[in-house]
Amino acid sequence: AERGVGRLVLLSGRGEEAAEAGEKAVMESGAVWTVVRCAWFNQNFSESFFLEPVLAGELALPVGGAVEPFVDAEDIAEVAVAALTEAGHGGEVYELTGPRLLSFAEVAGELSRAVGREVRFEAVSSESYRGVLEKAGLPGDFAELFSVILDGRNASLGDGVRRALGREPRDFAEYAREAAASGVWNV
Numbered sequence: 001a002e003r004g005v006g007r008l009v010l011l012s013g014r015g016e017e018a019a020e021a022g023e024k025a026v027m028e029s030g031a032v033w034t035v036v037r038c039a040w041f042n043q044n045f046s047e048s049f050f051l052e053p054v055l056a057g058e059l060a061l062p063v064g065g066a067v068e069p070f071v072d073a074e075d076i077a078e079v080a081v082a083a084l085t086e087a088g089h090g091g092e093v094y095e096l097t098g099p100r101l102l103s104f105a106e107v108a109g110e111l112s113r114a115v116g117r118e119v120r121f122e123a124v125s126s127e128s129y130r131g132v133l134e135k136a137g138l139p140g141d142f143a144e145l146f147s148v149i150l151d152g153r154n155a156s157l158g159d160g161v162r163r164a165l166g167r168e169p170r171d172f173a174e175y176a177r178e179a180a181a182s183g184v185w186n187v
Helices: 017-027 051-056 073-085 104-115 126-135 142-149 160-165 172-182
Strands: 007-013 032-038 058-061 092-096 120-123
Touching (some): 007 017, 051 058, 058 104, 058 126, 073 092, 073 160, 104 120, 104 172
Parallel strands (some): 007 032, 032 092
């Protein structure tokens, strides 16, 4: 803002203390601001840390029966572009989610239908998952994030996509069909 930037858009996480501190800083910046708070990205299953488990046919995660309103990264990008290029988004906090709450078992079912083979879900303990992460060369502390992030605080739908873009958010099933058609999950 001191250098003349007039509009800021912050990609933030839902219900995370560190994210809330970042939001406060942007809101107090003196620039026109928009906060885009997001649920877990659909693309985590095709471009990130859940890709290998999907390819292996098993999501073994320490999530219990948690539900999450997974959001599509394309929706996030469209909202961010609108907030940066169109009037009317200043001072808004957009809660971006998909159109429904899904358990990880339901996600596995959607993935199975999309790829035409079984992708199983298994709830595992944080300790067990910590070992899997460390074996893969990743920080074991990541396992603890599941219990913090998936404690129920985000088990609600937001209306940010509708408010920002005037349309409903993309459903996980549509994302899964398109990702499967791209070949990303071919084994």
